[in-house]
Amino acid sequence: MTRQPTIEDVARTAGVSKGLVSLALNGRPGVAQETRKRIDAAVAELGWRPSANARGLATKRAYSLGFIVRRDPITFQADPFFASFLAGVESVLAERDQVLVLSVVPDVEREFEAYRRLTSDRRVDGFLITDLLQDDPRVRLVADLGQRAVTLGRPDSESPFPAIVRDYDAGIDELLTHLAELGHRRVAHVAGDERMQHATTRLTRHLEVAARLGLQTIVEHTDFSPESGAAATHRLLDRSERPTAIVYANDPMAIAGIAVAHERGLTLPRDLSITGMDGSDTGRFVYPALTTLDNDPVGWGRAAATALLSYIENGDGDDVTLPAAALILRSSTAPPGSPG
Amino acid sequence: MTRQPTIEDVARTAGVSKGLVSLALNGRPGVAQETRKRIDAAVAELGWRPSANARGLATKRAYSLGFIVRRDPITFQADPFFASFLAGVESVLAERDQVLVLSVVPDVEREFEAYRRLTSDRRVDGFLITDLLQDDPRVRLVADLGQRAVTLGRPDSESPFPAIVRDYDAGIDELLTHLAELGHRRVAHVAGDERMQHATTRLTRHLEVAARLGLQTIVEHTDFSPESGAAATHRLLDRSERPTAIVYANDPMAIAGIAVAHERGLTLPRDLSITGMDGSDTGRFVYPALTTLDNDPVGWGRAAATALLSYIENGDGDDVTLPAAALILRSSTAPPGSPG
DNA sequence: GTTGTCTTTTGAACCGGTTTAAGAAAGTGC
DNA sequence: GCACTTTCTTAAACCGGTTCAAAAGACAAC
Numbered sequence: 001m002t003r004q005p006t007i008e009d010v011a012r013t014a015g016v017s018k019g020l021v022s023l024a025l026n027g028r029p030g031v032a033q034e035t036r037k038r039i040d041a042a043v044a045e046l047g048w049r050p051s052a053n054a055r056g057l058a059t060k061r062a063y064s065l066g067f068i069v070r071r072d073p074i075t076f077q078a079d080p081f082f083a084s085f086l087a088g089v090e091s092v093l094a095e096r097d098q099v100l101v102l103s104v105v106p107d108v109e110r111e112f113e114a115y116r117r118l119t120s121d122r123r124v125d126g127f128l129i130t131d132l133l134q135d136d137p138r139v140r141l142v143a144d145l146g147q148r149a150v151t152l153g154r155p156d157s158e159s160p161f162p163a164i165v166r167d168y169d170a171g172i173d174e175l176l177t178h179l180a181e182l183g184h185r186r187v188a189h190v191a192g193d194e195r196m197q198h199a200t201t202r203l204t205r206h207l208e209v210a211a212r213l214g215l216q217t218i219v220e221h222t223d224f225s226p227e228s229g230a231a232a233t234h235r236l237l238d239r240s241e242r243p244t245a246i247v248y249a250n251d252p253m254a255i256a257g258i259a260v261a262h263e264r265g266l267t268l269p270r271d272l273s274i275t276g277m278d279g280s281d282t283g284r285f286v287y288p289a290l291t292t293l294d295n296d297p298v299g300w301g302r303a304a305a306t307a308l309l310s311y312i313e314n315g316d317g318d319d320v321t322l323p324a325a326a327l328i329l330r331s332s333t334a335p336p337g338s339p340g
Numbered sequence: 341m342t343r344q345p346t347i348e349d350v351a352r353t354a355g356v357s358k359g360l361v362s363l364a365l366n367g368r369p370g371v372a373q374e375t376r377k378r379i380d381a382a383v384a385e386l387g388w389r390p391s392a393n394a395r396g397l398a399t400k401r402a403y404s405l406g407f408i409v410r411r412d413p414i415t416f417q418a419d420p421f422f423a424s425f426l427a428g429v430e431s432v433l434a435e436r437d438q439v440l441v442l443s444v445v446p447d448v449e450r451e452f453e454a455y456r457r458l459t460s461d462r463r464v465d466g467f468l469i470t471d472l473l474q475d476d477p478r479v480r481l482v483a484d485l486g487q488r489a490v491t492l493g494r495p496d497s498e499s500p501f502p503a504i505v506r507d508y509d510a511g512i513d514e515l516l517t518h519l520a521e522l523g524h525r526r527v528a529h530v531a532g533d534e535r536m537q538h539a540t541t542r543l544t545r546h547l548e549v550a551a552r553l554g555l556q557t558i559v560e561h562t563d564f565s566p567e568s569g570a571a572a573t574h575r576l577l578d579r580s581e582r583p584t585a586i587v588y589a590n591d592p593m594a595i596a597g598i599a600v601a602h603e604r605g606l607t608l609p610r611d612l613s614i615t616g617m618d619g620s621d622t623g624r625f626v627y628p629a630l631t632t633l634d635n636d637p638v639g640w641g642r643a644a645a646t647a648l649l650s651y652i653e654n655g656d657g658d659d660v661t662l663p664a665a666a667l668i669l670r671s672s673t674a675p676p677g678s679p680g
Numbered sequence: 681g682t683t684g685t686c687t688t689t690t691g692a693a694c695c696g697g698t699t700t701a702a703g704a705a706a707g708t709g710c
Numbered sequence: 711g712c713a714c715t716t717t718c719t720t721a722a723a724c725c726g727g728t729t730c731a732a733a734a735g736a737c738a739a740c
Contacts, residue, residue, distance in 0.1 A: 004460065006696055017720050022698055032718060049460040053402070054696035056393040057725045064441075071427050082423070086444040087411050094443070094454070099463055101404075102442040103434070104426040114434070120344065120389040123439055226625035252625075259627035262602060285566035285592075286626075287599035346726055357690050362728055372688060394726035397695050 005046040014042035025050075052099075056122075065093065065308055066124035068103045070111045080251070080280035081297045088301020089128070096309060112141060119145045125312045126150070128304050129161075132197040150308040152300060153197050154319070162317035164303050168198075171293040171325035172205045175275060178291075178327065179245050180213045182335045184273060187215050188243035190232045190253055192224040199224070202249055202277065218243055222253060229253025233260040237272075244273065244336035251276035251283045254290055258332070269334035279328055289330035296322070345386040354382035365390075392439075396462075405433065405648055406464035408443045410451045410471075420591070420620035421637045428641020429468070436649060452481060459485045465652045468492070468644050469501075472537040490648040492640060493537050494659070502657035504643050508538075511633040511665035512545045515615060518631075518667065519585050520553045522675045524613060527555050528583035530572045530593055532564040539564070542589055542617065558583055562593060569593025573600040577612075584613065584676035591616035591623045594630055598672070609674035619668055629670035636662070 011018040016035060024031045024039045031039075042048075056062055067089070069082070086100070093100055101124050103114040115138070118124045126148035129138055135157045142149045143160050154163040179187055189206045192199030203219065210217045220235060222228035229248060233256070236243055248254035254276035261272050268274065268288050276283055276292035283290030303320050311317030351358040356375060364371045364379045371379075382388075396402055407429070409422070429440055441464050443454040455478065458464045466488035469478055475497045482489045483500050494503040519527055529546045532539030543559065550557040560575055562568035569588060573596070576583055588594035594616035601612050608614065608628050616623055616632035623630030643660050651657035 004462070007698095008696075018697080019699075019721075020719060023719090026698080028699095030718065035718080047460075049457075051397070051696055052461045052463055053393050053396040054725090055698080057391070057397050057696080057727085058698040060725075062393070069423075069426075071423055083409075083411055083444060086409075086442065087446060090442075090444045091446075094445075094450070094457070097457070097461065099441050099458070099461075100443070101439050102426065102430075103440070104423060104430045105434075106427060106431075110434070117389075117434070117437070118439070120387075121392045121437065121439075122344070123392055226622070230625055252622075256625040259625060263627040282566070282592075285570055285596040285599060287603040347728095348726075358727080359691075359729075360689060363689090366728080368729095370688065375688080391726055394695090395728080397697085397726080398728040400695075 005048045007048070007050065009046055010039065010042045010048050013046065014039045052097075060122075062123055062125050063097065064099045064101050064124045065089070065305065066101050066103070066115075066118045066127045067130075068105060068111055068114045068118075068127065069130075070108065071104050071106060080282050081278065081295070081300075084297035085130070085301040085304075088298035088303075089305040090301075091298075092302055092305040092309070098309070111138075115141055115145065115147075119147050126308050128152070128308060133195045134197060134200070136197070148308065148312050150304050150311060150317070152304060156197060162307050162311050163319045164300065164307060164322065165319060166295075166300070166322040167324040168202060168293070169205050169324075171327055172202065173209050174327040175247065175277075175291075175293060176206065176209045176213055176215065178329070179247075179273065179275075179333065180215060182245075182273065182333060184245040184336055185215060186218065186241065186243045186245075188218040188220065188236050188246045190220045190222055190229055190236075190246060190248045190257070192222060192249035192253075194221055196224070199249055206247065222249075224250055224253065226252045226256035230256040230260050233257040237261070237264060237266075242272075245275070245333065246272065247275050248277060250278045251280045251290060251292055254292070254332075255282065255286050258286055258288070258290070269332050270337065273333040273336070275333060279325075283330065288332045291330045291333045292328050293325045294328050295325055299323075344391075345388045347388070347390065349386055350379065350382045350388050353386065354379045392437075400462075402463055402465050403437065404439045404441050404464045405429070405645065406441045406443070406455075406458045406467045407470075408445060408451055408454045408458075408467065410448065411444050411446060420622050421618065421635070424637035425470070425641040425644075428638035428643075429645040430641075431638075432642055432645040432649070438649070451478075455481055455485065455487075459487050466490070466648050468648060473535045474537060474540070476537070488648065488652050490644050490651060490657070492644060496537060502647050502651050503659045504640065504647060504662065505659060506635075506640070506662040507664040508542060508633070509545050509664075511667060512542065513549055514667040515587065515617075515631075515633060516546065516549045516553055516555065518669070519587075519613065519615075519673065520555060522585075522613065522673060524585040524676055525555060526558065526581065526583045526585075528558040528560065528576050528586045530560045530562055530569055530576075530586060530588045530597070532562060532589040532593075534561055536564070539589055546587065562589075564590055564593065566592045566596035570596040570600050573597040577601070577604060577606075582612075585615070585673065586612065587615050588617060590618045591620045591630060591632055594632070594672075595622065595626050598626055598628070598630070609672050610677065613673040613676070615673060619665075623670065628672040631670045631673045632668050633665045634668050635665055639663075 007018050007021050011021045024036045105111045105114050129149050130152045132153045139155050139159045149161045151163045191203040220232035222232050266272050276290045279292035279294040283292050307320050347358050347361050351361045361379055364376050445451045445454050469489050470492045472493045479495050479499045489501045491503045531543040560572035562572050606612050616630045619632035619634040623632050647660050
């Protein structure tokens with residue numbers, strides 16, 4: 001374990017000054033071709049890589065992005081979205097020699113603290129903001145801190161940051177059309193946490209499309225947790241006029257809903273059709289396998305990281321639109337009352 | 341958004357040299373009480389926080405821990421363990437002004453690259469290593485890189501690093517005793533990926549205890565994914581002599597197993613008792629709610645981060661033993677053939 | 681008043697990069 | 711052969727901390 005080489009070592013083996021090495025490696029003009037080659041050779045020979053600390057100190061950058069996840073212990077339980085999202089983020093960061101700094105915090109206080117700390121310690125050059133709330137205070141906070149960010153989804157309030165957006169409308173269209181074609185007329189929507197932006201946009205769209213298709217909608221509100229999804233399912237199944245199909249705003253709730261239906265002795269999908277949303281693999285392994293709307297979390301990750309980096313580097317950035325969410329048909333939907 | 345204050349600013353307002361500020365703030369002896377107070381006041385007034393980059397450059401530290409997760413797209417899907425584990429890690433890092441650098445990578449090559457890159461860029465002071473494999477190559481790699489680490493579990497091969505361990509044996513004891521007392525005699529074990537350390541230790545223990553209790557054990561091997569858990573369940577239920585209870589090496593497989601049982605028209609837990617392991621909340625929301633072995637992932641996170649930091653600071657560290665895993669009784673177990 | 685000891689503070693060097701003004705070398709024109 | 715450009719390279723300053731040898735001050739003893 002010998003000392004790692006520094007730029008000084010590279011300069012020495014290439015027989016030039018360290019300033020020139022820096023110029024050459026950052027692709028600055030005005031370095032002779034031949035010299036550039038000698039420097040590259042020296043770098044390769046020594047296996048030199050710049051110290052992120054030293055470079056960051058000089059350039060006032062962290063070469064890191066921050067991602068703060070509030071793990072409201074009830075709601076959050078290991079949303080399948082995150083692992084894939086992070087893989088997408090990493091794939092672009094690795095290419096650019098950048099890094100992701102992650103904080104998982106239990107409550108809003110700690111969350112705000114984390115934003116402040118990562119900023120004041122100059123740990124990150126920008127933040128990825130997911131799970132937007134109505135009038136999300138994080139947007140204000142991050143803007144006030146003078147930090148950069150991108151948001152997954154477009155905030156309802158004023159935001160100086162680029163937004164990554166995906167069209168869910170078309171998918172919800174497909175989903176409800178599918179149910180309507182199967183013959184369902186009474187379709188419930190188990191909405192997510194009202195404070196979350198995507199919960200309400202999904203509900204709104206459901207209501208619009210249902211109206212257009214002549215479907216009756218019953219709405220239940222939840223906090224996105226499987227627990228509350230289960231409770232909502234009980235309420236729906238206790239009604240005198242039961243829905244014949246239930247659309248859940250995410251997969252974990254839909255899975256909990258399936259369990260409730262089993263518990264109550266229903267045969268799925270004959271007695272009840274169920275769909276998720278924000279599709280994940282998990283839904284493939286429950287019985288019956290869950291019909292859902294795909295959400296390509298890796299795509300979200302790649303897009304968000306790319307947009308944030310270019311926003312940081314150029315000081316401006318445009319919104320990015322991802323391909324529309326598509327319906328994944330599995331086996332949790334069927335005509336109402338169809339033979340088991 | 342004015343420039344953030346530097347230590348020089350603090351020195352000026354306190355009327356001392358910047359060297360002294362540094363000494364005072366790092367609690368070095370030989371600074372007059374009165375001066376120390378003036379410096380603290382200046383820090384508070386300006387809201388100064390040290391630049392992690394500058395400090396790291398001077399001390400050759402990153403004040404960051406690295407955590408690399410290989411998201412073998414098949415196996416990994418959002419293991420509920422991670423969110424809680426990370427929350428535990430964060431809780432100790434936040435107190436110490438340190439930070440977690442996370443990489444989620446798709447394959448072993450990228451994984452090794454990530455260890456190398458984080459090391460050569462001096463991004464982290466050490467690594468958290470989870471999901472130990474048999475003769476895990478990461479231990480060698482990290483040691484060869486001259487990095488520090490702690491492992492979750494004790495590697496079977498030579499390791500220079502402190503290990504965090506939890507006794508599962510007692511829990512498996514409890515679990516099997518519970519099944520035996522219910523009257524089960526043929527108990528299957530759906531083991532995890534054989535290459536993973538904890539998969540085989542759990543299996544080994546199961547076999548020992550089952551022998552002691554006079555239980556017959558049928559073993560199926562999997563890769564820990566729900567998909568393979570489902571397949572294993574089918575194989576078990578296709579046998580002429582079916583097991584009356586199945587112990588799965590993790591919760592996601594157990595949940596998939598429940599779905600398979602439903603699909604085949606079994607009534608749970610009457611026709612089949614099912615238990616998980618590595619307990620998570622998810623198991624509460626399936627039907628029937630899953631009996632499992634608790635695993636306090638937050639505790640793992642706190643212990644791992646604490647141990648790694650002190651190993652980094654002191655250059656040596658002892659293994660840490662967590663409280664034994666305990667049985668969580670829910671409703672997926674019952675006497676065999678008991679009335680639904 | 682001098683000397684010595686102990687405590688407190690300063691100033692400069694250093695960590696490993698980037699940036700820029702100034703210097704050296706090479707090329708051009710006459 | 712000399713002056714003038716243009717191209718390439720160096721040296722030094724800088725980023726914001728830490729560290730340490732040496733200076734300064736305070737105090738006691740003689």
